[in-house]
Amino acid sequence: MAEATLLYESVIATSDDMDELGKRFANVLEAGDLVILIGPLGAGKTTFTRGVGSSLDVEGNVSSPTFVIARTHKRTDSLEAPLVHVDAYRLGSPQELDDLDIPFEKSIVLVEWGKGLTEGISENWIEIEFERDHSGQTEERTVKIVGFGERWKEVSF
Known part of the structure; x- marks a missing residue:
C-alpha cells in the first residue's frame, strides 16, 4: 500500500463551510486524480462535491448520483478534465465499478462509498473521511484528508 500523508484535518461548522472546503480542495485537483469519500449518510460528501464542482466550473448542478451510480460533469472549458461523481453504494465489487468504463486517467473522479472498491485503480489517491455527531445537537x-502515493507528498491546501 502507498504511503499515507495527512493533508488536512479540521472541524467544519456548517454546510456552507463544507462547500467552501470543497472549493479550496478543487484547486489541487487535476486529470487522473481519484478521491474516495468515506462517511455515513448526511455527513457532507455530496455538499463537499458540490463545492468541488463549483470551483471546477462544471456545467449544471452537482447532485448525488445515487440512482444513476455515476454522473459526468463537463467543465465550461471543454478542454479541462471532467468531474466524474460516483455513488458506489449499490456496487458489489471492483468489477462493477470497472464496468462503468470511467476514464480515470482523463477525469477527476470522486467516489462516494468507494472504500474497498477502488484499490488498484491508481497508485495515487485521496481518502476523505467525514464524521458527524449523531446526537442532532x-x-x-x-x-x-489523507493522500496516498507520491502525487500527494508535497501537496498542501
Whole structure:
C-alpha cells in the first residue's frame, strides 16, 4: 500500500463551510486524480462535491448520483478534465465499478462509498473521511484528508 500523508484535518461548522472546503480542495485537483469519500449518510460528501464542482466550473448542478451510480460533469472549458461523481453504494465489487468504463486517467473522479472498491485503480489517491455527531445537537463535521502515493507528498491546501 502507498504511503499515507495527512493533508488536512479540521472541524467544519456548517454546510456552507463544507462547500467552501470543497472549493479550496478543487484547486489541487487535476486529470487522473481519484478521491474516495468515506462517511455515513448526511455527513457532507455530496455538499463537499458540490463545492468541488463549483470551483471546477462544471456545467449544471452537482447532485448525488445515487440512482444513476455515476454522473459526468463537463467543465465550461471543454478542454479541462471532467468531474466524474460516483455513488458506489449499490456496487458489489471492483468489477462493477470497472464496468462503468470511467476514464480515470482523463477525469477527476470522486467516489462516494468507494472504500474497498477502488484499490488498484491508481497508485495515487485521496481518502476523505467525514464524521458527524449523531446526537442532532450540532451541524459540525470532522473532515480528515489523507493522500496516498507520491502525487500527494508535497501537496498542501
